[in-house]
Amino acid sequence: MAGKSLLKKIQTVQMEKISKYFQGVAANRNIDLTIRGGEILGLLGENGAGKTTLMNILYGLYRPDGGRILIDGVEATFRSPRDAIRAGIGMVHQHFMLVQNHTVVENIVLGDGEAPFLFPQRAVEQKLLKFQELYGLKVPPYARVWQLSAGEQQRVEIVKALMQGADLLILDEPTSVLTPLESRDLFSILRRMAGEGHGVVIISHKLEEILDLCHRVVVLRKGEVVGEADTKGVTKEELARMMVGRSVVFSFDWKPAPKGEVVLQVEGITVRSDRGTVAVKNVDLSVHRREIVGIAGVAGNGQRELVEAITGLRKVESGRIRILGKDITNQSARVIHAEGVAHIPEERIRFGTVPNLLIYENAVLKRHHFAPFSDVLFLDYSEIKSHAVDLVEQFTVAAPSIRVPMKHLSGGNIQKLIVGREVSAGPALLVASHPTYGLDVGATEYIRKQLLKRREEGEAVLLVSEDLEEILELSDRIAVMFEGHIVGILNRQEATIEQIGLLMGGVRS
Amino acid sequence: MQLGPLQLTVRWEVRQKQPPLLSALTLLGALAMGFLWVGLVFFFLGVDPVFALRKIFVGSFGSVYGWKESLTKGIPLFLISSGLCVAYQAKFWNIGAESQLLMGAVCSTWFGLHVGASLSPIVGIPLMFFMGFLGGALWGVIPAILKVRFGVSEVISTLMLNYIAAEFVSYLIVGPWKGTTKYGYPYTDDLPKHLLLGTIPGSRIHYITLFLGIVISIALFILLYRTKFGYEVRVVGESPEAAKYAGIDFFRTSLLIMIISGGVAGMAGVGEVAGIHHHLSYPGNISAGYGFTAVITAWLGRLNPLGSLIAGFFFAGILVGGDAIQISLRLPAATVHIFNGILLFVLLVGNFFLNHRPLLQLHRR
Incomplete structure (x- = not known):
């Protein structure tokens, strides 16, 4: 089954000279970014560095004020996320967009254009099993969303994006709601997806997880690209300096002190x-x-x-x-x-x-x-x-x-x-x-x-x-x-x- | 919208600031659009639009009579809408000011007929206003308790209490309180002469209530923006969670808000009874929908009691101008409603443009 690819995968996504202004303030300025299929790319930066804005542009939520997007060398214009989804781009937001009182299957059917009109659950369940086999994406199909942990809800979001045909998956701060164990599971899922030729972009400001998970990292600061590196050849301290623009203390000067009353x-x-x-x-x-x-x-x-x-x-x-x-x-x-x-x-x-x-x-x-x-x-x-x-x-x-x-x-x-x-x-x-x-x-x-x-x-x-x-x-x-x-x-x-x-x-x- | 190979999209961006000049221009622009539209309506009714519009202007702000009447109708609006500003800033949606006005009228009428007769005006008139305040406040506190204790939406409860109060007033005037000197009309007897509110000679402006209206607007402005309580009202309205975090007592705050908002509406009821009608009569006579018009003027004044003062005066002028054309051009009464509706509509649209900036984007398809 692994050999039978679900769709033709995107080879490269190029964002060229992307600029975006909000009331005169540059959120993104002349950003060049290349994302390759089969690669996990980390997008690192402080809050307000423009990471999420850049990815929202790629997902069709914002239109850039300048620059263009090429998918496998062909220029693409996204007027809305619908266009981006059609082009094979999916995004999992920091805050999940699921209907709390519906079951997992119902939530997935909502975004699935191919599901049959009558009794769509069964078709979706089949697909769910396939994803579980391919990537280890386990979700309980008939549980209601509010009963799920944050990690499970996130997996539902990922499955939803994949069902919509996402070749390139963008995740915004995916581990911010997860336990360490859940994060580890997520990473192994993402690695298997990359192994199948999917492109993955992780937005994060956590240095450890970028180094642990990603193949390549691009660092943004104040709306501009300030660095790019293979994660193999870079240290946490170097990344932190790029991100903040100065050196950062990682261990504090903790002195033992006798406790009082x-x-x-x-x-x-x-x-x-x-x-x-x-x-x-x-x-x-x-x-x-x-x-x-x-x-x-x-x-x-x-x-x-x-x-x-x-x-x-x-x-x-x-x-x-x-x-x-x-x-x-x-x-x-x-x-x-x-x-x-x-x-x-x-x-x-x-x-x-x-x-x-x-x-x-x-x-x-x-x-x-x-x-x-x-x-x-x-x-x-x-x-x-x-x-x-x-x-x-x-x-x-x-x-x-x-x-x-x-x-x-x-x-x-x-x-x-x-x-x-x-x-x-x-x-x-x-x-x-x-x-x-x-x-x-x-x-x-x-x-x-x-x-x-x-x-x-x-x-x-x-x-x-x-x-x-x-x-x-x-x-x-x-x-x-x-x-x-x-x-x-x-x-x-x-x-x-x-x-x-x-x-x-x-x-x- | 498509223009050949190009597509035009419009997005609305929230304006962070509203410069005064822009505010003035949008107001003028909105009024111009409104009068153009109203003129069109007149045209289709077969009335010369220029003549009709001049009548409206002369009837409201273009004549001494117009000014006097606008002020008279403005008095209840000043009181009620400044009280509503307080409630709405806390996001307590009191739309029951009409009934709070009526209950104020009921309480002050009872006081005037039964207790006030033996009191001198110096004591009697303030006590009468106090009774009006009490009546409106008690009626206003009911939805506050229902909301905080039982989670009943104040929109429903305040609206429904309007009907109860109106029926109650109707019952009183045809039943137990029906006047002995009114030749069978459904009115109560007149209040004793010495408790009637004086008017500016040659007008119906009951100046005590006018004075109260202006002073209370200023006082509520200070309350909202300078006092601890006003701060808490605004915090409750903007973020109930932050209010809880800050240790603000939601029950107490809601009660006080409705005491103020209902109470000042009740005082407006005193003014209408003791200043204009001199007795209690049909609810529709006592209040020409002031409790609802005040909702509009509170919003037009951006929930600032001083702003609502200006908006209240302006809207009173519109009401008076509407009356003027109804009488002088013999147009059906509904014309006035159309006229008011159009003006409200353009003002709200103007407000939208004041708060949002259109962003036009042309792009290739």
């Missing part, structure tokens, strides 16, 4: 999820002064609910939470904040900011209620503005002015402002949920340093992250959550990535 004391709390199931089961946890406690775990194992319970966003069913000895169980978010808990939320744009309000208005979100930013009735705007200016300067937020809406900032700068806002409140406990998720190397480095600085200054930090390297680099102690329980707490010295990985999968040693 207990700041956060969680005693046997049980918390329910939005669906009403018990998400946090009888969890005990403490965080001391001069300590970072990292919480590792696959998403959906109760980390979010634990954080929300501590920060006052979710009700605790039973158990106690104390801050510096004071019982704050089931107090409001405002009271808990006043007791010295700051929170860098998981969904920073939805929860941490108000996109349409101005930067200075966002600079006091939650703190607007307290002196010196307000009295009983009125806000003190001059105080608020000068605070915002301080934050922007001190935390190196790249913003044209504090008078522009928050939504005009890039992801990294939004997070810097949130971190600055929360840190500047001088909290006894900083709860940071996925603080560097989706951020570029520069911003990630900056924010990790800020967390370490809190620790050096003698405060407590609770760090929740799926990035194991981040957890290992920053934490004094590492707690692993699995199905609502803390299944192990490891000291920094004794923790290894393998051990944590096993605990995350529910395997106790």
Whole structure:
């Protein structure tokens, strides 16, 4: 079956002198890029470097302002993704575009023009089996999408693209939602696809995975190609320098420090999820002064609910939470904040900011209620503005002015402002949920340093992250959550990535 | 659109800024288009468009009488639409201002007839406005509670409460509250003389309510943009999740919003009863759909209470101008609705152009 190719594969895709402007700002400038069949190409760059824009042009979502696209030497014009799909190009976006309440087969049929009108499921199921055999793409055909893990949903997206006849598959930040194990599976699928002659483009800012998976890497910075290399002959440090334009520190100056008194004391709390199931089961946890406690775990194992319970966003069913000895169980978010808990939320744009309000208005979100930013009735705007200016300067937020809406900032700068806002409140406990998720190397480095600085200054930090390297680099102690329980707490010295990985999968040693 | 071998596509890009000059030009452009269109309608009705348009202008902003009437009709719009600005900024879609006005009218009428008779105007009139505020606020709080506690859409509940209030008023005036001095007409008795609101001589402008309308608009502007509460209202409207994160009490905020929004609509009801009609009568008499017109003026004013003041005055002028042609040209009453509809339409289209920039692209097929 492997010999009987499904379609004639694309040999080369050339993008020549591609330029794209958004309101006068160049997102892509004179970019030349060649993608070959049978090759995995990494497109590396920081947030805002223009990677996704470039691929959206190739997928027909945007029209370039200049330049042209050649497929096997023939010029092609894509007015919409439909044209691109017809030409054999498929794309899996960072956020999946699946109908949550439909089954896998139903979702796939939606995009499949060749499926028979009546009883299409059977035909699709046959094809699914074929892909499973060819590439190891396993998906449960009759499960509903919401029941699937992120990794499974991603496989559905890939199958969907392949069914539409994609020879060239573009994946935008494919591992950002996956566990380490799922990432490994994905990579082996992609390798088999390349082996069958498919072209694959991976958009990423993770250096390790680019080096691990790709044959060739193209680095973008500020909308331009700044480097290209075979992954065999290049190091992580070299790529990072190309991407950021300067050298990047990869290991932080972590010094052992004696931990101080207990700041956060969680005693046997049980918390329910939005669906009403018990998400946090009888969890005990403490965080001391001069300590970072990292919480590792696959998403959906109760980390979010634990954080929300501590920060006052979710009700605790039973158990106690104390801050510096004071019982704050089931107090409001405002009271808990006043007791010295700051929170860098998981969904920073939805929860941490108000996109349409101005930067200075966002600079006091939650703190607007307290002196010196307000009295009983009125806000003190001059105080608020000068605070915002301080934050922007001190935390190196790249913003044209504090008078522009928050939504005009890039992801990294939004997070810097949130971190600055929360840190500047001088909290006894900083709860940071996925603080560097989706951020570029520069911003990630900056924010990790800020967390370490809190620790050096003698405060407590609770760090929740799926990035194991981040957890290992920053934490004094590492707690692993699995199905609502803390299944192990490891000291920094004794923790290894393998051990944590096993605990995350529910395997106790 | 195809032009030979070329294809023209239009995309709309959101404008980040609306310069004042552009705002003024789009407004003027929209009005010009609107009057052209209205003129066409007149033409097909067999009326000289130039003559009719001049009548409208003279009837609204082109004569002393027109100004006086526009201000009179503007008063309830000022009050209601500035209150709606607060609700809409929190994305609380109160479309029940009509009933909040009526309940304000009911409460103040009850007060005026039963309690106010023995009070001096200095005490009685403020208390009457307070009762109106209370009536509107209580009626407004119902959908707020329904929304926060039971998840009932406020669009449905506020809309339905309009019918209940209107029927309630109708019941009162033909039933228990029917006046003894009204020769069988379905009106309540007149309020005591000393509680009636004074008017500017030679007009129907009840200046106390006008004053209140302007002051409250300014106060609500300050509330929205200068106070903690206004900040929280805007955060709730822009992002309920961020509001939760910031520890903003959604229940309390929603209640206060509807107390304000409903309350000021209730005060508009006091003005209509004590300033214009002097008694409670049919709902359609008490309010010429002000609660709905105010929805439009709040939006035209970009949900800024001061902007809605200007929009309210302008729209009142349109209402008055419509009345003028209806009377002087003996056109059917529906003509006024067409006229208002066209103007609203062009204003909204103008707003769209103000917020979006067309991008034309020519490319080979």
